[in-house]
Amino acid sequence: MTGRRSRTTRQLTAGRGVYAVLGVAVLLSLFPLYWTLVAASRTNTEIHRMPPVLLPGGRLWHNVTQVFAQTDLRLAMLNSLVVATTVTASVVLTSTLGGFAFAKLRFPGRSPLLASVVATMMVPTQLGIIPLYIMMANWFHWADHLQALIVPAAANAFGLFFMRQYLIGAVPDELLDAGRMDGCTTRGLVWHVVLPAARPAMSVLGMLTFMAAWNDFYWPKVVMTQQNPTVQLTLSELASGYIKDYSLVLTGALVASAPVLVAFLLMGRQIIDGIMQGATKG
């Protein structure tokens, strides 16, 4: 962290106006989460009151025990954790390597390959879903197994493209050329130049990927069953029926967001530090 102090001194310092604007932004961002807490601590009847109730009630514990009694949330959380962690590690790695190749290496077919990666982002996923399901179920026999969620998500165009755009600016060509002159192989360059420079973007991408994997719903719903559910699948079970008990739905939502929030708070400093270590300037 040696570079950090000298770096922060060179930043613009916030005035009162900046705090005010950011305060409003964060309040707006926080409110629905707060309201989830309010709803999770009340009865379904109270939630539909108008004007809305804005203070937490006393039923949080009761609702939480209800949710755990009615669903297999423990297994679901474990499954989601395994899936999200594995997918994140894999996506960050493959995106960094691939993004580096697109950003800094010259090779035949670079432009068409890059165009095809961007093009794959444009494919509306929902309707490949039946063929995909048939593949998973009947060819791989992966239906209802975690790898059905992990393998298709192990690399994605978004991450690749994001990393490429970031590395274009973050890794100066001179540095790579210097490395080549010193006899570094490409792998050596990745190791000594690219990975350190990519860290801020890697942490951001990691966080976004983890959240996306944690919140993914559509595909798990098709390929997994409630025998081996993910968190979002279990939540949907709470939210089913002609008549929904929203207090339980939102309690589930709260419990399901908790690990992500905890990860946020634990990792937050590191993520931000990562971002703060502006990559290339020493």
Add this chain to the structure above:
Amino acid sequence: MPVSLPRTGPRGRLLATSALLVLALTAVTSCSSSGGSSSADEDPNAKITLTVNLFSDFGYADLYKEYEQAHPNITIKENRADMGAHHQNLHAHLLAGSGTADIEAIEIGQVAGFQPEAGKFVNFLDNGVSKDQWVPSKTAPASSPDGKVLFGLGTDMGGMALCYRSDLFKAAGLPTDREQVAALMKDWPSYLAAGKQFLSASPNKDVRWFDSGGNLFTSILAQAPQGVYDADGKVVVTSNPAVKQSFDLVAGAIKDGESAGIQAFTPAWDTGFQKSQFATVACPAWMSYEFKANPPADGGKWDIARIPGGGGNWGGSYLSVPKSGKHTKAAAELAKWLTAPAQEARLFKEKGYFPSDQELWTQPDIAEHTDPLFNDAPTGKIFSQSARDLSPQPLGAHGAEIGTAIGNALTSIEQGKADPDGAWKQALKDVDNIVN
């Protein structure tokens, strides 16, 4: 954790770990294909878990316990999904030939859409089930077109009644006694006339007569001999006068300001119950939960009377056993037991779900059942009568969709975006898009 990247060396370890994880997961996986295992030669005493996929609470929890006690080798696990998603998944899984649960529920508005796939379900007629347990109008939609396959066992049905707020009626000078209410509103035109009277006399001007045009339309058309399909499975929205008549009746009522314009089964609807935004609701038996869950905030009381026009059915379900399940034989036995008269009777008394088994409608403990939720109204008598008065309607694959399209058109009138003529034309365009 995903985002804590060690600063030096161990990056390779991250790669190795994730690779290992993937490997480990793959290794643990045995190839357990869920493709139609022939369960006919299964050991009847082997320990098995039966899975049941539903789209709402069918009230089965206690019944499972009882069944598990009687069959120590069987464990039952129930899953619920959203109604739309549940049926879409079932279609997808039937298409793929795997992924279905042992027992899958099907709603009556959707059941005809599964007729082409009747061959993918266990035929209950080969499993000692007699069609006579239900009236033909219940079994026909869950049978193959030739009648040789019965793939769904009727659970509950949506016998109709009229739920009304007796306190609001009183304030507006309308009768509050069930018999008098039924007498005043023998048919739909007189029901709507009473609505006008209510609106002009009610001291509370925020209350409307009914919740939404779509709901009312459903209830009115449910009483016609034919709805949107004829017996040959043709869509008859334009040729069946009953459809247009029902539509016009409702459109007129909306114009008179009788509708609150609140769609059923939305959060706003729940609020509508609590905030007393409407004085009457056409209510099938399974709706009673809504009244329990969202009591009027002003302490008002709901009561229940015979539906105008009598009879009609809205909703109700079936249990089916897809052939691609793991334990088709055991599943069929469980489905039969859950839908047997004894269990159906229990569900009505405990949960308010009105049975579709016809023999129960005359059974004293059902016919004389009263419900404290509705001021001790004789719900048993009201729903049995409604079930007996029911004129069976032919159903078709897109019945639910077409109902939605017409409901949407009525909504657009409620929103002031269309006049009845324009809305009807819009509905016909939609129906055309559904059918072709």
Add this chain to the structure above:
Amino acid sequence: MAAPTAAARGARAPARPAGRRPAGHRPAGHRRHRLDRTLSPYLYLSPFFLVFGVFGLFPMLYTGYVSFTGWRADRPGSAGDWVGFENYRKLLDDPFFWNAVKNTLGIGVLATVPQLLLALGLAHLLNYRMRGRTLLRLGVLLPNVTSVAAVTLIFVQLFGRDFGLVNWFLSLFGVDHVDWQAGTLSSWTAIAAIVTWRWTGYNALLYLAAMQTVPFELYEAAALDGASRWRQFRSITIPMLRPTILFTVIVSTIGALQLFGEPMLFSQQQDPTTGGSQHQFQTLALYSYNQFWGRFKYGYGAAISWAMFLLIVLVAAVNFLAARRMRGVE
């Protein structure tokens, strides 16, 4: 932070596990070096193309095949009926399809443009030195963590016709109750608000990461030349952020054109895939889903999804070219 220049002096890459490379016996380098430079890029890209090829491309092509058939679940035996371009021809005459195109583009513009501008401003503010920076930065990402179930319920209540907070607020200024789901523009606005709320912080964080790479000396030099903060932002920050801006524009455009969850959740109809009483906010993704799942028109639904794909390619290409022309991005 290992200073890269120092690292680069290490003549050789650290010891590595054996594998993947043909062990060349020829004294070091030249050939191997060439091989390394030729093969490495492909090696690094292979995981993505492998995963996409199997799990993305194949299902997509299969859906493409289905779009040339008359397959409908309510017509048994229609699965293999080859109908050529019939579905696509029907599509061009389908008012519901064009309505969905209109809605998709309209909501897309409303949801994307303000969102990215807000995100840029937010990122700039978050880049200041201040107390509680970490919490603030994480705070703006919260909307993305909040579960969809909660978001739906909250926004449906906010935009409620009779008791919604938004209408209550407007009524203070003498505005009559708005039925948000009813009108075309009002429903577009509400949906765009939900999308903006969910994704602004997300994009802000992407911008923030890129802002860190802007050398501070540039600002110092500009400040010496007497450039105002705004001027610095416009002529240093924005140009330096070009690659990332281009990225977010393309990704957000694609996301907006595939909008599915938000309009579905916003709907207060019994069938949320119809997108309002007169399809006033039925997006393309909703329409294809509705035809595919709601109405079992597999062939037609597949054709819509392919048309949607082509439209997305078209719009993204236009965007990309416009961005390139405007700024000469690499």
